[in-house]
Amino acid sequence: MGVLADFRRRRDRGGTEAFVAPFPFHSRFARSRLPAAFEVTSLANVSGLKGKNIVLGVTGGIAAYKAGELCRLLVKAGAVVRVVMTDAATRFITPLTMQTLSASHVARDLFDADEEARIGHIRLGDEADLIIVAPATADAIARFAAGTAGDLLAAVVLASRSPVLLAPAMNVNMWQNPLTQQNLGRLLGLSRFKTVGPDAGDLACGWVGEGRLIDPTEIVAAAERLVAPGDLAGRRIVVTAGPTFEPIDDVRFLGNRSSGKMGFAMAQAAARRGASVILIAGPVALGTPPGGGILRQDVQTAAEMRVALIAAAARADVVVMAAAVADFKPASRAEGKLSRRSVAGVVAHAGTRARATTMSLALVANPDLLAEISRGRRGGRPWLVGFAAEVTADAQELVKRAIRKLSEKDCDVIIANDVGTAGTGFGGDENAVTLVFPGGASEVLPRAPKIVLADAIWDRLAGRIPNRARSGSGRRVDGAVSGRRAAAVRAPGPRVAQTRGRRA
């Protein structure tokens, strides 16, 4: 009990710390420098799963051991997790493990008077914002589809009106069996039920194929998507992220310190809210955000980004320019690798033994991609979100510069950030931004993790995107991009026929 209480305290403290970070504008000094019309918003409670009641149903399959990791991730995301285990599940992972990880009593028995008195199965289902069943075995799926209520989990699912996210895991033949697919189809016919996964690969039973429990991070991403507002559903959004590298020779380049984290966060948050996102990424070391809905295109230079952007923007409702596009590039690219000697030869016309001590590099301006998209748009489409990277801690000056950029580049909003403060802007996991709209209205979003800020930004922008910019089809790009690993919340049916027989 002591351990659990301590865990709960730490969890609460962790959640609070994660979302209400200190922000310099909260100081009296900083506030006194804010323009009168400035609004400083608290970013508490903006995380997708924070504070959500989640029933985690664990059924009896070998993948049940991964439910522990899933539970940990859900708790870390700020969710309140109540675990319900079937009898079979307790043979694979102990209730004590799940109780410790969820910091809450594990419900198991429909007919246990004590358990029912604590929180009855009807209340469990009623209070759930989301029910996740992971792993969902063929047997559990069959029970849900048949509408039985003979065990606690089936009763909770049947008695609840909450959305249910199934993460199937089973032998490939069980998965592909028409009976399983029919059961799943029946459930998916009801809008309450969604699936994530399964993944394909080596299965514990010795077969290779589809049927592995999808990675817990993908289940969390799918859950986040299910509880997200959905206010960008049907929107086609292009996000640029990261730096551009402008080659000097075959091994060197001009670049900047953008990590891509802010742009990737904008893309991830948009996809979670239902948008189909094209993410044009400069050279970054980031994986594509989990959860599906994102088609990624990697580029190196501003010229490559321009080509990808112009093509994508033609069909976009919204373009978000979070990339730090190099303003200049070398006038020419040297072949091979410039050496001190070759530079000296070129610059000083010295003999072969000369070694340069200085070198001049001629630069030419890159096109301004945001301004170009803006000039080319018709009827206000696409809606344009520009960023402004400024080095100033003065809030009024930041807004002044953002207003200038807003009018120079003719966009619909500028998201200004001070990139001179340690830990925010370039490279860091956190940022602090000021939204500046035409007419001069502005809002400060204080320092917070970039993904939290991205959601807060979309909270403010989603309602401003003109309706006429809505896409007609509302078709997502999941199928095109998900590949084997990206878990779209998707319709049933094997993604790939992978039954190649038993492993040796």
Ligand code: PMT
């Ligand atoms: O990637 P991270 O490490 O997470 O860092 C995030 C960030 C600091 C890079 C991001 O928050 C940010 O500020 N991005 C914009 C960087 C930038 O280039 O700002 P700017 O003020 O120089 O340009 C203004 C706008 O014009 C930007 O939307 C930029 O994408 C666009 N631009 C700039 C130059 C150019 N040649 N073409 C452009 O389209």
